[in-house]
Amino acid sequence: MAREKKRRARGRRSPFAAAALIGAGLLLTGGVYAGASAAMASTDTQTAAKAELTVEDGEKLFTANCATCHGADLQGTTEGPSLVGVGELAVEFQVATGRMPLQMQGPQAPQKPPQFTQDQIEAMASYVQSVAPGPSYPEDWVVSGEANPEDSADEPDVSHGAELFRINCAMCHNVAAAGGALTEGKYAPALTSTSALHIYAAMVTGPQNMPVFGDMNLSTEDKRDIIAALVYQQDAVQVGGFTLGSLGPVSEGLFAWIFGIGALVALTVWITAKSN
Template sequence: MASKTARRQAGRRSKWAAAALIGIGLLVTGGVYAGASAAMAASDTSTTATSSLTVEDGKKLFQANCATCHGLNLEGTNDGPSLYGVGELSVEFQMATGRMPLQMQGPQAPIKPVQFTQEQIEAIAAWVQETSPGPSYPSDEILDGGGDVAEGAELFRINCAMCHNVAAAGGALTEGKYAPALTETSPLHIYAAMVTGPQNMPVFNDMTLTTEEKRNIISSLMWIQENESAGGFSLGSLGPVSEGLFIWIFGIGSLIGLTVWITAKSN
C-alpha cells in the first residue's frame, strides 16, 4: 500500500505544466504564422512592384471602356471623334483630369474625379500612341519651372489671359463654355493643353510658341501657384468686377455710414 502511494506521487505532474505547454504551443504557432504572413506579404509586394501594364493591356482597357464612342480602332463613331493622331499626350490629359470618359454630351467636358489609375491611363495612352502616333510627353526640363518667369507672364497675358484671366483664375466663355482656372493645374497638363488644344482652346504649335516660350509660360504659372497674391486680398482674382463690387459695397457703404453718423452728431 505504501509503495503504491509513493509511485503515484512520483508520477504526478505540476498543475502549471499543462498551461505552460499550451502557452509554448501558442507562441510557436503564432511565430510560424507571423513569419509565413510576412513572407507572403513581401512576395506580393515584390510582384506588385515588378508588374506593369503593357500596351496590349491598354488596348483591352480602351476597347472595354472607350470604344463605344471612339471605335475599336480609334476610327470614331457618331458619338465620339476619331483619335487618329491625337497622341498619348492628349489621351493622358483627357483621362488624368477626369474629362474622359464623358458622362454626357454638353458644351464642354467638365473636370471630374478620375476613373482609372495612372498606370491604366498610361497603358491606354501608349496603345493609342503605338496605333496612331501624335504629340508625346515633353522632356523634364520643360516642366521644371526654371524658365524666365517675367517673359512667361508677358506671354501668358498676350496669348492666354483673355480667356483664363490675367491671374489664371479662369473665366466664362459663350454658350455655356468656360476657361478653367490654372491655379492647381500640373505643369504636364498645362503643356498638354497648349500642344493639343482641348475643348475650345487653340493649338499653340512651335510656330506660334516655341518650346522655350512654353517653358516660360509654365514657369510663370508655377510661380503664381506657389506665391500668394502680392496685392493683398485677391477677391477671387476676377479683376475689376469683384474689385468694383467691393468698392461699392464696402467703400461707398462706409462713406454713407460715416456721413449719416456725422449728420446725427451735428443734430
C-alpha cells in the same frame, strides 16, 4: 430525519463563464482573421503597384471604357470623335484631368476627379500611341523649369513667359490665370492649380476650345517660359491679402460698392435714428 442541504461546491463556474469564454474566442478569431486579411490585401496592393501595365492592358481598358464612343478602331462614332493622331499626350491629359470618360453631353467637358489610376491612364495612352501616333510627352527640362541641355545658358525666363501668356492666353484665361467665360456656355478653365505637364499638353494638343500652339507660334523654350511663369504664380504669396478670386477691379469694385458703401449707408441711418 432532516434532509441534509447540499452545499454549493467550491470552484463551480458561473453561468456567464461559458458565454464570456465563447465571446473571447470569437473576438480572438476575428482579430486574427482581420489581421491576416489586411496583410494579404497589403501584399496584393504592393504586387499590383509593382506590376507594370502593358500596351495590351491599355487596349483592354480602352475597349471596356472608351471604344463605345471612340470606336474599337479609334476612328470615332457619332458619340465621340476620332482619336487618330491625337497621341498619348492628349489621352493622358483628357483622362488624368477627369474630362474623359465624358459624364454627359454638354458645351464643354468639365474637369473632375479621374476614374483610373495613373498607371492605367498611361497604359491606355500607350495603346493609342501605338495604334495612331501623335504628340508625345515632353522632355523633362520643358516642364521642370530647367535650362535646355543643348544651350545651358538658356535659363527659364519667368518675365518673358508672363509676357507671352498675356499676349497669347490672357484674353481667355484671364491675366491672373483665374479662367474666364466664353460663348455658348463654354469657358476657359483656371490655371491656378494645373500641373506643368497638363499646361504643356493643352498648348500642344488644343483640347476643346483651346488653340494648338505649334513651334511656329511658340517655340519649346517659349512654352517652357510660360509654364515657369504660371508655376511661379501658383507658388507666389499673395502680398495684397484676400484676392477675391483674382478677377480684377470688377470684383473688387463690386465688393467695395456692396459692403463698403452699404456699411456707410447703414451707419448714417443708425446715427440719424439715434439722434431723433
